[in-house]
Amino acid sequence: MNLLLSTSLKCSRHIRPSLRCSATRYLQTTINKDEINHFSKLSSHWWDEKGEFGLLHRMNPVRVQYILEKLQEVEEAENTVSSSSKYLNGRALSGLDVVDVGCGGGLLSEALARLGANTLAIDASESNITIASLHASKDPLLTGPNAKLEYRHTSSEELIKESRRFDVVCSMEVLEHVDNPALFLHSCCDLLKPGGHLFMSTVARTPLSYFLTIFMAEQVLRKVTPGTHHYDKFVNSEELVNFFHEEMGWFTGVPGRLQAESRGIIYLPWKDEWILAGRNDPFTTECNYMFWARKPL
Amino acid sequence: MLRFLTTSGDNTESVDIAIVGGGPAGLALACALSSSQAIRESLKITLIEGGDLSKVRTWQGHGDIYSNRVSSITNASRQFLEDINVWEKVESERTTPIEEMQVWDGISDARIVFAANELSSVSSQPIQEMARLTENLNLQRALLQCLEAYPGVSLLDKTKVDAINQMDNGWPVLSLANGRKIQTRLLVGADGFNSPVRSFANISSFGWSYDTQAIVATLSHIPRITTEYQGPNTTAYQRFLKTGPIAFLPLSPTASSLVWSTTPSLAKVLLQSETGVLAAMINAAFRLPYISLDYLQDAILQSHSQGTPLTTPAILDEIRWREKSHGIDIQSAHSSCQPVDELVGIPPAEADLLPPLVLSIQEGTAASFPVRFNHAEAYIGEGEGARTALLGDAAHTVHPLAGQGLNLGLADAQSLARCIETAVLRGGDIGSYTALMPYPQERYFENHKIMAVTDKLHKIYRSDLGPVVWARTVGVEVLNELLPLKAAMMFQAGAQSTNNHFSKDMSAFKLLTLGVEFASSGMDLAKSLLKNLGGAANSVFQYSNKLK
Structure with missing residues (x-):
């Protein structure tokens, strides 16, 4: 544990240089061609729930759980009226404009649309969009005139050129695959309406995450195709907090629970299930974690 | 079963959950689903039953005349039925508490007595009864009344399912005898031992x-x-x-x-x-x-x-x-x-x-x-049989000796309904493998354990061979004396997780399972004794194994 702690502190001091630079905003793209090719090749496996992306299928309910819990927490802190009944009827996101950046096969996008959100899902890989659209077309709820789900082959940097802004921006397991993450984060933040919520999930850059996501998942168990993850592209939660503090100025010092938060998500192999770690559980953001930040009003 | 891909035609209706089978398990699932606000407000549910449910709906008990199909409802099952507002509709005058159980060996007369008040002495909460006996019809009528209070579930009785196919979007489609076609996001088989849903889902079962x-x-x-x-x-x-x-x-x-x-x-x-x-x-x-x-x-x-x-x-x-x-x-x-x-x-x-x-x-x-042991190899279908789930007798048939068949089906219904509700609240596709997986995770081994113990009980007591009778006799007699101690230990274990966990889950049957463990360890002892006695005894034991 000591080793883990000291390493993580070292990591947080040694911030990824790219998270600091944003001088050339929007003049360049954050899309990495190799990454796009990699995921395009795998795109036909997106909806094989026991295959390549099985772990993401299992993770999806926990991502949604976190999104809903956080939205409810913020809502209840701001309104004196309890909004809990809204979160019990299966349409918790009704009326919200949501964009899912880097939607892949649409695992999260479909869930958001089912929960009532007006969902725009975008991906830089055309074949991902094709697979995602094809899959959604099989579900009468997600097609037809009342459908709330729209897929588009584009990037966040392209989308900000339009006027449309969102209540919620989601970007799951994307940050660790982009070039120039600072630029990517900027574009995500620009897509938000004031007071909007940014939800991300990503992987920390720690010995533990190397061991679990690269050594075990890719090389030993082969649950994930080797080459999916790149250790040096992983981002620590402290780096994200620093980015929103120093770069975006969304808060000063340590963020309050209504400003930003990192929460670990932990895979339990014996149950083939992910769980959301407690808010202050130590070391839980050492591997996979959710990050949330709110754009100031 | 014929299997071909069908595209949804103009006359195909679309629902979220189709339950085939209007027995206690299927009805209980429909009630449990309807009792959830999230499900009620977002899912369309249809229950299809071949028989005439009006006979159940209008059933009236007459004085001391009772139907021959009765079930013992364990305290856990009863709690579930209370939670979904069904128990209050069961005619309580026609139910009887079981406050004591006397179980004994036909050969040695070794006897074990379970008394509810004996459990109370070591429980923080008084336990008045171990289970409650009710006519199945009394329960089914209550379930039907409960369903009628929820207009969200459409009940199609006197309707046979002619065929089940898979559409090209992967959804099952039911062709009904009256010509209607229903495509469904999730198909639930509560259709009994010869489950057509199970054969559509291509789930094999093992048993004898x-x-x-x-x-x-x-x-x-x-x-x-x-x-x-x-x-x-x-x-x-x-x-x-x-x-x-x-x-x-x-x-x-x-x-x-x-x-x-x-x-x-x-x-x-x-x-x-x-x-x-x-x-x-x-x-x-x-x-x-x-x-x-x-x-x-x-x-x-x-x-x-x-x-x-x-x-x-x-x-x-x-x-x-x-x-x-x-x-x-x-x-x-x-x-x-x-x-x-x-x-x-x-x-x-x-x-x-x-x-x-x-x-x-x-x-x-x-x-x-006929008495059978049968367990499906999976509770949820995959591939060409995807978007299916089995419960009740369609998933398992158990020896009636412990009166657990209906209780297992009710526990399945409770678990599956909870699993569907969680999926709805998380925006999941309720027919997907990911959404349904918690259901077999929760139920499969739980059911298997009880089925296996029931099976072993049956087999141990089918023998009249000296050592086996001796072992089960000693086991039962010792257990009978140790019961308060055993119960106290189990209470403590249960009390740590939730306060009333024990009183909810405790049934005489679970205590009986302890007796089987005891008896089987007695059998192991008898086995090793016999081995030392040499060839003659060994051959006797082999014979007894054959009998088992």
């Missing part, structure tokens, strides 16, 4: 038939009313005979239900005999030493094969004669021939060890069904 037939009947017996000298008719009795267990389940002071697992040939002959013969044999099966009971059963079989079935007076004569030779006094509680008109006032000694004397079988209630 026990070469045993279970006789059920409603018994009229001498009244057992609370007096100074005896308690109410709230004790269940079960005697393990070599041919299978015979169980007596109390329904009212003068009526009780019978479940008697025995050989198919004997069951057939008993049901063909005069009802007086069956009544006399039931009394004898609880009372006579095994050797004589064996003799009587052979006599009945023989007389039938010779075309001269034994009459009621003849069988009573036989029983009287056998009792005399065993030295059983005709006035004693152990006699099947006690003079009925003298059975008022002070009951004979040990009367509480035996069920009250059966006087007659209620008309038209004697029937039988």
Whole structure:
């Protein structure tokens, strides 16, 4: 544990240089061609729930759980009226404009649309969009005139050129695959309406995450195709907090629970299930974690 | 089953959940789903039943006349039924608490007694009863009434499913006998042992038939009313005979239900005999030493094969004669021939060890069904059978000796409904493998454990081999003495997780499973003893294994 702690502190001091630079905003793209090719090749496996992306299928309910819990927490802190009944009827996101950046096969996008959100899902890989659209077309709820789900082959940097802004921006397991993450984060933040919520999930850059996501998942168990993850592209939660503090100025010092938060998500192999770690559980953001930040009003 | 890809035509309706089968498990699932606000407000549910549910809807119990299909509802099942607002609709006057269970060995007479108040002494909360007996129809009617309060579920009874196919979007589509077609996001098979949904989902099942037939009947017996000298008719009795267990389940002071697992040939002959013969044999099966009971059963079989079935007076004569030779006094509680008109006032000694004397079988209630062990290899379908889930008898068929069949089905319904609700609240596709996976994770091994113990009980008690009888006798006698200690230990374990976990989950059956563990360890001991005794003993044991 000591080793883990000291390493993580070292990591947080040694911030990824790219998270600091944003001088050339929007003049360049954050899309990495190799990454796009990699995921395009795998795109036909997106909806094989026991295959390549099985772990993401299992993770999806926990991502949604976190999104809903956080939205409810913020809502209840701001309104004196309890909004809990809204979160019990299966349409918790009704009326919200949501964009899912880097939607892949649409695992999260479909869930958001089912929960009532007006969902725009975008991906830089055309074949991902094709697979995602094809899959959604099989579900009468997600097609037809009342459908709330729209897929588009584009990037966040392209989308900000339009006027449309969102209540919620989601970007799951994307940050660790982009070039120039600072630029990517900027574009995500620009897509938000004031007071909007940014939800991300990503992987920390720690010995533990190397061991679990690269050594075990890719090389030993082969649950994930080797080459999916790149250790040096992983981002620590402290780096994200620093980015929103120093770069975006969304808060000063340590963020309050209504400003930003990192929460670990932990895979339990014996149950083939992910769980959301407690808010202050130590070391839980050492591997996979959710990050949330709110754009100031 | 024909399998071809179908595209949704103009006349295909679309629902989120189609439940095939309107038995207790299917109805309970529909009720549990409807009791969730999230499901009620976002999912369209249809229940399809081939039979006529109006018979269930309009069912009325009449006085002391009871249906022959009764079930013991465990406290856990009852809690579930209370939670989904069904229990309040069950006619409680027609249900009976089981406050005590007497279980004994047909050969050695080793006896184990479970008393609800014994459990209370080590529980923080008083436990009044272990389970409650109710006619299945009483429960089914309550479930139907409950469903009618929720207009969200459409009930299609008298509707047969002609075919189940998979559409090209991967959804199952039901072709109904009335020409309607329904495509569904999730297809639930609550359609019994020969489940068509299970065959569509291409889920195989493993199991065997026990070469045993279970006789059920409603018994009229001498009244057992609370007096100074005896308690109410709230004790269940079960005697393990070599041919299978015979169980007596109390329904009212003068009526009780019978479940008697025995050989198919004997069951057939008993049901063909005069009802007086069956009544006399039931009394004898609880009372006579095994050797004589064996003799009587052979006599009945023989007389039938010779075309001269034994009459009621003849069988009573036989029983009287056998009792005399065993030295059983005709006035004693152990006699099947006690003079009925003298059975008022002070009951004979040990009367509480035996069920009250059966006087007659209620008309038209004697029937039988084959006893099976069957477990589906999966509860949720994949690939060409995706978007399917099985529950109740479609997933598992269990020996009736522990009265667990219906309870397992109710627990399935509770678990599946919870799993669907979670998926809805998380925006999941309720037909997907990911959404359904928690259901088998929660239920499969839980069911398997209970099924396996029931199966072992059946097999251990089918043997009359010396060491096996000795082992199960010692096991049961020791357990009977240690029970309060055992119960106390289990209470502590349960109390740590949730306060009332134990009282919810505790059933006499779970305690009985401990007895089986004990008995099997006794058997292991017997095994190792025998091994040391050399070749001769070994061959005897191999023979006994063959019998098992």
